[in-house]
Amino acid sequence: MPDDEVDLRALFLCLPEVAVLAGLSAARRFGFGVLREDAVHIQLPPDVSRPRLPGLIVHHGVLPLPEPVMVRGIPCVPPARCAVDLARTVRRLDALPVLDAALRSDLVTPDGLHAEVDRHRGLRGVRQARELVPLADGRAECRQESQLRLVLIDARLPAPEPQVWVCDDWGNRRYRIDLGYEERRVGVEYDGMSHLDRDRLRYDRERSNWFDARGWTMRYFTDRDLYRRPDYIVALVRAALAASR
Known part of the structure; x- marks a missing residue:
């Protein structure tokens, strides 16, 4: 019905x-x-x-x-x-x-x-x-973002903060991360279907290079990772957090 x-x-x-x-x-x-x-x-x-x-x-x-x-x-x-x-x-x-x-x-x-x-x-x-x-956190903006956060929390990793703004060298907000560990400069993002568009791909590459240049370690995951191999997500984020120390 x-x-x-x-x-x-x-x-x-x-x-x-x-x-x-x-x-x-x-x-x-x-x-x-x-x-x-x-x-x-x-x-x-x-x-x-x-x-x-x-x-x-x-x-x-x-x-x-x-x-x-x-x-x-x-x-x-x-x-x-x-x-x-x-x-x-x-x-x-x-x-x-x-x-x-x-x-x-x-x-x-x-x-x-x-x-x-x-x-x-x-x-x-x-x-x-x-x-x-x-x-529960009302800043989460989609179902998969919330699920990704829960996978990390259930693995006893520190709880990431949803929708973290990262500023440029002049203190202006430049990019927002799905899930972030700001003090460690580690970001975690979910890549959905919208990221398959060519213009979006160019934007993502520019964004990724910007984060790399400022010492951020970014980890990106898809629906396959989230629903079929959550252990892979946990392993990569845990390693990124350990390296950030």
Whole structure:
């Protein structure tokens, strides 16, 4: 079922009045839907029967539901509840991107996430959410950047800082790095499809030479590295940090 405005409104006309948009569907509506799924997720109280409609996934919430948040006419679980629900239930590598994006949306605060985790005490997956909430950082700008950061943290390397600006010799901001260890002059970046363009390639070469000339060690990784050989990422970054000493 597509998450189309007209279809969504039509769907809610067929649902119990207490139904609220939840999970990945609510996250997408709030603007932190970094994970995609075609199905529509809703939440109902435990004592309300489960409607059977194609493309609909129903969650019976254990916790009392706070007052729904209306987003363009559709009732949704509150943003912090949505973010923590997902942080509990999706795989760890996807959970931190959700939390980062929730903070970036400005609809959720770190204190709000901590308070929400406390409300989920004893529920499945809350340990994962409790570990990841302190690591969440709204400066992260894409899912893969958040995942790359988590790979390094889980390997017990120092946590890199997202979106580090590097200045030129006159103190002007020149380039921004996905993840950086500023004191060590080590940068870590994710190269996506946008880096295959010829003009972008020229820009990247100029940028790389600029960093080299100023003593920065840059390490670049792709989706193959991130999803198939994370140990390779860890080994290269660990070596760069060791050499920087």
